[in-house]
Amino acid sequence: AGSRSIIDVLLMKQLTFDAAGKMTMSEIEDQFKERADELHNELIENIAENDEELMNLYFEKGNLTEDEMRHGLHDAMLKRQLYPIFLTSATENIGVSRLMGFIDNVLPKPTEMPPAATSSGEPVVCDASGSTVAFVYRIMSEPHVGDYSFFRVYSGTMRSGDDLQNASTDVTERLGQLFSINGHERDTVEFMEAGDIGALVKLKNTHTNNTLRAKGSDVVIAPIEFPEPRYSGAVAPGKEGDEDKLAQGLHQLAEEDPSLRITHDAVLHQLVLGGQGEMHLDIARYRLKNRFGVGVEFRKPKVAYRETVQARARAKYRHKKQTGGAGQFAEISMLVEPLDGEFKPPADIKVRKVHDATTSWGAKVQFIDSIVGGVIDMRRFFGAIQKGVMEIMKKGPVAGYPVGDIRCVVFDGGMHSVDSNENAFKSAARMAFRDGFRDAKPALLEPIFDVEILVPAEYTGDVMGDLNTRRGRIQGIDGEGVFQKVIAQVPESELYRYSTMLRSITHGRGLHRSSFSHYEPMPRNVQEKVTEESGELEEA
Known part of the structure; x- marks a missing residue:
């Protein structure tokens, strides 16, 4: 198969895309047919087991038609029991038309979805005639325009000039022009109603995870839970005098991407940027350079030792x-x-x-x-x-x-x-x-972190062996779905670049999270090394 081909195990066809993104269907090549059949049957079984009627049909016929599978997928997604995965490349225009077709033909409509969960007030039903409730899920800055606030209307109808209350700040926001966004293009619209996604500009004090609601409403849409950082680096400007530009750039990046976490440690005199991995921080570095004109250097963060x-x-x-x-x-x-x-x-x-x-x-x-x-x-x-x-x-x-x-x-x-x-x-x-x-009897204390690592079972031994080289103490192993969860305590100094190493060990299939647990005395040989390094820094 060429590099521009995808095998669709729902349609059981090989899809090839030209440079313009036009899709051509053909029969699956022999070398992929056996594996495609396995995945197709697995998909049918997953769809059927979530629907008693389809399960009976499957037992009777030993198969399901394409329409029956679409219907089953639709209902399973409505109940959030199945989550389809598509292969796409936006930059190469591969698989995009297939994804858009699936969204249009199979995905549940907003009006079919169960009421939206709230952290305050009654769950919100998707109803254009209801009280207006919208949720801001992303902020993005664009030169010469300002901050775009991307939102979804959960209930009611929004119009330019409406006054809505920010549930987090109690500030009343007057809505400017409403935009429907299509890539880099934006189209002005008169109104948006329940189920629509759009964008606003120049809101005064509204951020990601904020709910906009009609005055008098007590509804707050449940916020997005962003993941804790898995990789951190001490960040400094590439040249002296760029500290203010760096601070402004980091603030804007964190506003647009709340999974980036900025920490200023006044005791250790360092600024730490945390993200989901080394690539995440590399992207932040690229954006700081190209959008804000400030070069940055990442270094290993200092550890908050105690004496x-x-x-x-x-x-x-x-x-x-x-x-x-x-x-x-x-x-x-x-x-x-x-x-x-x-x-x-x-x-x-x-x-x-x-x-x-x-x-x-x-x-x-x-x-x-x-x-x-x-x-x-x-x-x-x-x-x-x-x-x-x-x-x-x-x-x-x-x-x-x-x-x-x-x-x-x-x-x-x-x-x-x-x-x-x-x-x-x-x-x-x-x-x-x-x-x-x-x-x-003075001693150095080091911070110990609780670490949980989710990995496929075949990598458990390799992960545990690596933890032993990091002075980690294994606390236990639990099953979590198809994964093994390794629970350990590891010194913070041994966790630098751990997400990168874990990705390498597990071929990208492992995840970890960590949190501070306690301080404890470090081994004598480690203390001597830290003391020596500290003395060298003092002399420098």
């Missing part, structure tokens, strides 16, 4: 500085330990006051005032001590990563009636914490 301690340690630091006139003096004795459970004070420490704080990166810190005898005026300097510790926690003593959950106990110290001030105690707190941290 913590695994034991209890004490440290003492005296900050003394004399530069003529008033000097600086502060002395602090501090106990540092992991924040796991309630504090169990040693015999020589008594708890007077406890203050819990949360850092900007989500870590918890517990400060305990155990000063007795007034050796430090904690009403004046407890706040400064906390600030000093919080400042050094931003960049931990081991490898420069933020410090995780920890407890600091100030149990002794000293001050000077003239030279002690907030800056002196901030400095003393930083140094006492640093010394105590280093003596309390």
Whole structure:
């Protein structure tokens, strides 16, 4: 068969398309006939098993006519029991006319479909005489025109000049000209009614997944659930000074394609773009370059490691500085330990006051005032001590990563009636914490992700073997339809480009999703490598 041919197992014909897209039918070539018969019979069985009447006909005759199959497909699709798959190439004009013919002749009409699901209000029946409800399913920007809002009318009739309420923002939108879109061509229409798909321009505050409805309605169409990113890359402009252009371009791309996810990590100082795979991000790169004129570079994202301690340690630091006139003096004795459970004070420490704080990166810190005898005026300097510790926690003593959950106990110290001030105690707190941290068995924590991988059974062993090389821990294997679901926990650092590797292992038939689970200490050899790399970055 030529490269412009498709075998249609519903019609049981070989379809060949010329450069203009014109279709010619012929008999299926002998080399494909056996496989086509298998798929045709499988299709008949799938259609028949969803319809008792057709099942009886199938048992009686051993086959179904083309009309009977069309009728069965129509009803099965109406009940969402079968989903036909077509091979097409829009750029080569192959299979397009066959797909359009099937849509016209077989697919259920909007008025035949069951009421549309809603997240608020009653399900919506497709009725042109009902209250107007429309759903915006895509935003697309076009130069010299602006943003197109593509919508489907679920109920009622829309006309230019109508006022509709955005259910998400409560903003009232006045509809401009309505367009019927055909490729790059757009035709002005007077109205659109239930079942129609069209486009609007210059809506003020309407986005993908928004419902437009008549005033007084409580209906909200159930939103599209976009997939979580499966591949991420740290993105930076190709040349200095393009940061604003990059930000504007990324914002527009994410508006048009909500499956692109932009994350700005202020702690790691990186901008991360997430998508469905390496090709998805390559397309985003192409569009940024050609639409917004900004070249970008993708790099491996930094991992949000944390530093913590695994034991209890004490440290003492005296900050003394004399530069003529008033000097600086502060002395602090501090106990540092992991924040796991309630504090169990040693015999020589008594708890007077406890203050819990949360850092900007989500870590918890517990400060305990155990000063007795007034050796430090904690009403004046407890706040400064906390600030000093919080400042050094931003960049931990081991490898420069933020410090995780920890407890600091100030149990002794000293001050000077003239030279002690907030800056002196901030400095003393930083140094006492640093010394105590280093003596309390410091460790690097790494983020662990829950990972679920769906693969055909024949690739399960290869996928599990690959997970073992990534320090993954297999939690279990479940069946999910015709797939095997491998459940594992894997360090985030080992998941970079995993979607690309999974596609290679499974020949494009595997999918995965991941979500953050917890932090845990990393192996000593991995910690040494991360610490070394961190030191090299500092020197650079």
